[in-house]
Amino acid sequence: MDYKDLANLIFPEIKDISYYEEKYPKRNLKEGAIVTRFAPSPTGFVHIGGLYQSLIARKLANQTEGVFFLRIEDTDQKREVENGVTDIVNSLKEFEIEPDEGMTSETEEKGDYGPYKQSLRKEIYQAYAKYLIEQGKAYPCFCTPEEGEEIRAKQEAAKIRPGYYGVWAKCRNNTVEEMCEKIKNGESYIIRFKSPGREDRKIKHHDVIKGNVDFPENDQDIVIIKADGLPTYHFAHAVDDHLMGTTHVIRGDEWLSSVPLHLQLFHELGFKPPKYAHIAPIMKNDNGNKRKLSKRKDPEAAVTYYEEEGIPEIAVKEYLLNIANSNFENWRRANQDKSIDEFELQLNKMSVSGALFDMVKLYDVGKLAISRMTAEEVYEKSYKWAKKHDEELVKMLDDKEYSLKVFGIERGNKKPRKDIAKWSDVKENIEYMYDEKFMNKNQEYPYQVIQDKEEIKKILNLYLEKYYDEKDDKQAWFDKIKELSGEMGYAKEVKEFKENPGKYKAHVGDVSTVLRVALTGRTNTPDMYEIMQILGKESIQKRFEKAIKEL
C-alpha cells in the first residue's frame, strides 16, 4: 500500500491533473497583461468594497490589455442566497463594469476557462487533491468536528496557539494502511493539506499594495476538501487562479494573513503564485471607533443603496477612484471631459490603511459630476431614476421638452450650477417650475424685507403692467426691475442703499425678492430671468395673481 493506492481509494473516478493542465492552457496575452478577477460568494447584495475591488480590477485589466473575469465562490452552500449570482451580475452592470469572462446569469457564463462557478468545479479540485495525496502532501483526517473543538479547547486552556498542526495533527501520522482501513470501514473524513511549514521560520512577501510583509510560515494542516466534497476557499483559490491564469489577486486585506498559507499551497501544488494586492477596507466611524462597513448594520454598504438614493453611478465610481488614488482628483480637474477610463490607476499608490467613508464628499463628487452633464443627460438619468422611485417626478418629467428647458437653466456655461448631488434631489429642485404642481399647492410665501401686503400687491401689478416684456434681453429685464424699484422709492443699487439707508424704503434686491417669492414660493432660486423666460408671460401672470390672492 502506498499513497497512490490511498489516492485511488479516496478518488477512484477522478481524472489526472494533466487533463486539466491541457484543457486550460496558458493565456496568450501580451507582456505585462494583468489577468484578475472579482470572486464573490453569492450571499446577498454586492458590498461597496466588492464594487471597489471590481472597479480596480476592471481598470487594471483594461490598462494592460488583460482580462477581468467574474468567478462565483459558492462552496459554502449553507450561506447561499436565492438569485445571488444574478444580483452580482446586475450590480456590476449597473456600474458599467463588465467582466470579460465568467458568469453572466444564474446558469450561463462566457469564457474558455470555466466553469466559473466553483460548485461546478468539484472534480477539478478533487483531481488536485488526489494529486497531493499521491505525493503524500495531503491526507484524510478522521477527526470529527467535536474532536476538533476539544482540541481547540485544550489549546486555549493551555494558552497555546490553536489549530491543527504539529503534535495536534493526530491524523497526519496515520500510516497509509491505517488510513485505508478506516476508509474501508466507512469512517467519515475530510482531506487536509500536510503543511511542510514551521512556525519558527519567517517568510518574506511583497504585496503590491501593502509592500514588504514578514510572516511566520504556515504550519497548519488546513482542510482542503470538506465533508461535502467541496473545497475550502484556500484550496479553491490556488487551483482556480492557477488554472484561470490569474496574474494578480486583488482582494480585501482580511486575506493578508492567509498569504503564507496560499503561497505554500501554490508551491506544493507546483503552481506559480500570482501577485497579491490586498486592498484596505472602506471603514465607517461608529461612535469614535473605526470599523468596516457592515452588510448588516450599514445600508450604505450595499451598492443598491446608491441606486435607491439616486446617487449617480459615475459619482460612486469617481469617489472610489479618489480613495484608490488620491491624484485622481487632480487628474479629474485637469481633464474635465475625459472618461474616467483614461485615468491611469496605480496599484502601488493605493493607501495601506482603510479610509473612512465620507458621504459628504460623495455628494460633492455627485454635484460635480451632474454639473458636467448636459440637460439631456440629467433629464434621462433622473427620469430613469424617477420611474423606479418617484411617480410624482415622473409626471413632471413626462413633459420632456419643458423639462429640458428647466434642466438647462444656467447649465452649459463656464460656471454651471452645482446644486444637484443625487437624483432624489431633483424633485425638490425643480418642482416650482411646473404650473400644475405650483398652482395647485397651498403655497408658502416667505417674503422678507418687504412684508406689507399692499406694497407687495403694488410691486407685482406694476411690474406686470408697466415693466415686464417677454422680449427683453437679460440686461433690459434687469434694468427694468431697477426702474420699477426707483419708481416705488427703493434704491436702484444696493450700494447706494447701504450708503444712505434713510433715503430709501429698501433696495432693488428686496424688490426682486418679492418678485422671486411670488413667482416661485422661495427665496433661493437660480437666475430669475431664465426662470421667467421658461415660464412665459401667461404663467407669470397666473402666479402673481395667486400670490396676491394668498397674501
Place this chain on the structure above:
RNA sequence: GGCCCCGUGGUCAAGCGGUUAAGACAUCGCCCUUUCACGGCGGAGACAUGGGUUCGAUUCCCGUCGGGGUCACCA
C-alpha cells in the same frame, strides 16, 4: 492573547532626512454690479507619544499608546 498591518488638520490625503508641511471635502469671513448655487480671495485647523541615530527628523530604528485585520469542514 499570538501573529500581521497602520497612525500627517474633522474627513480623504501629498510628502520618503533640511518644505513657510501641498491639495480636496467640510467649516468661517470677504468679494462676485438683486437671492441661492457656481467662482475668486482669505482665515482657522495636523505630523499620536517617549527614547535614540544624525549637524538636522513628519520622514530612519526601538519602546509605549491608539486603531484595524486574522487565528473555522465561512468566504
